[in-house]
Amino acid sequence: MKETFEQLGKKGLIDILVVIDDSGSMTEEQKNLSTKMNSLLTSLKDTNWQIGIVTTTVQASDKCILTLVKSTDTDAEAKFAKAVQAGLSGSGNEEGIRQAVNGLKCSQSPWVRADSSVAVLIVSDEDNCSSRGADCPNSPGKTISYLTNYIEQTLAREIGKTAGIYGIFSPTVNSCKTAGNIGYQYEELMTYAAQKSGTTVSKIFGNICDADYSNTLNAISSNIALLLKNQFELSSAPDSGSLKLSVEGSVIPAANYKFSGKTITFNAGKEPANGKVLTAEYNVGAVPLFTKVTLKNTPAADTISVKVGSTVLAASAYTVSGNEITFKTQPASLAKIAVDYRVAAALKNAFQLEKTPIAGSLKVLVDGKAASGMTYDAAANQVVLNPAPLDGLAIELNYNYRTGPQLSYQVAIVQGAKNVKLYDGAKELSYT
Template identity: 30%
Template structure:
């Protein structure tokens, strides 16, 4: 006996099969009763990073811009005495760092036709120091920095930290300092604000149209670091005067309004020269470590599903950004904080449920 075979084409009107197929799809994706915001089950994704991989770099290029005017002697010494608070974590975690120092009157080389002023400096502004760039393999990193940071007090009172930074980083004398895919950290130490402009004369006037806008320098930093709106490879921090009480305690000091604007634009750290230098330096190094070790995800995650593993151990989430990991939706990246900042060679695994279907 032959089996009964039903011919659907004879029973179901033409075109109705397509309608049934469409209805099946609608039922498949239809949310349950009472669900206002439907969610769909998607396959979990995982991003694995190696801290020493070429695309995940922990290279740090650190440029200190030190005010060398007459009122800065004590502040320079204070910085030297507390430098260990800044560098210790980078050494312990085996970061590939470079450290150089310039004074805030470096820019004068442009107007005096003395391009060698752009060179990285040593003790008392020496333009040919033994170690113009401090590297992790040197025997005594702290002692070398303590020498180099003492820039003296006979520099110009026309402080132009940003113009000096740009002039130095553009100079052929310092080629090789900025490395591909490294993170550039600029740290300004000054008791007077920046008044960078194109002229050679003093221009301590915030309303002067010739004063360079902060965007002039963030655009420059974007270019030399290969940064984009999505990935920033630099920050600017400042140890300066940021309130009237500190200003009153410094006879020749002024509030650093432009420093504050630059720091906030680049996610750096504001540190007062009237506060404890060790605490400020620790905060600066921690922020640099956070920014330089953020990991960009390949897909947008559901934040509630993120699991972070470093070298096989779970890392706790910390939305207060103190000790653990946090997710930044604007950059779609994972940040590490405090004792959980990964060391050189660490393997980082980030598992999550994506919010969109992978194409």
């Protein structure tokens, strides 16, 4: 496959979670935010972004009810506006921190991508659990560490580098008079995030009472942009070792980038220059190299012969378990593997004859020698050998059989008898 990407500035994958308060006092605030998706994305236009929206109301069993808006959606603004105006019938005991974790985790519909940068925006006119976690003492989300630990440990993101936390709430300075409570815990959360990133805390949150959230969201967007890696996402996952990158014919050394799944991440300072076209060439659909093969049937012991290419392998070069063969050294790419074996089953000891043998003419040889333990089953016209011949031994069945009527017979006649007559039924036969 061949794909091209034009370098138009800062690229990358960004997954943004918005946690919106859906309690009864949030009419104006929801409406204010609902028209500001573009402000949130001001510095992220060229990125591969996703926005997940949840409310501050915890569902039974921490169920995740999330609306996902993608950069590829033709109705993205409408979806964002509808999801943010989540209604006013939610719990008055807002659990923004717990819901942030539930939204990122979202076991029902996982959406956070493995190689993305992550941002969390909490919008509420009250503090977490209404006031410093006091109203939900038994909730796992009563402290900020519930969210920071999830981001840093479970998602393996580094706050300030590949993850950011943002908010719109009532701050401790110039607090919002119409808000339910000052957002003490949310401000503590912002302070932690600012310290980790080395930025001014005022640049990552805004006041819930602002008439227009545009300036706050523009500032948050600029800060989120600092988290972005220079990334490009392929349409398919390349076969191992097949990816080759180039810019206008010049091959890019593999040391200049990292590759995981479908995502190419350039090292800082090694990304293509603005305006340049990145070309990715790769193969898909190849069968990966393997060290194990599964046979259709389980082979009988000591009957396996394995050939790789034109070489017959020694038994020490592989192990057999059931119907699986494991090679101690991985066969080379494109090598033809042939396995010859007998299916594990009882050895054959009965052999059907095509014709009925003339009495006394049957002789059976096993490996060139007269068979021992041989019997002839006249009713079935079979030769039965006990014990059964071993694998690989040649079995010969030699006998005479008639091809026409029998004209010669051994007849018991008393010596000196005269006038002997032979009959076929009532018919007298002539003889010599």
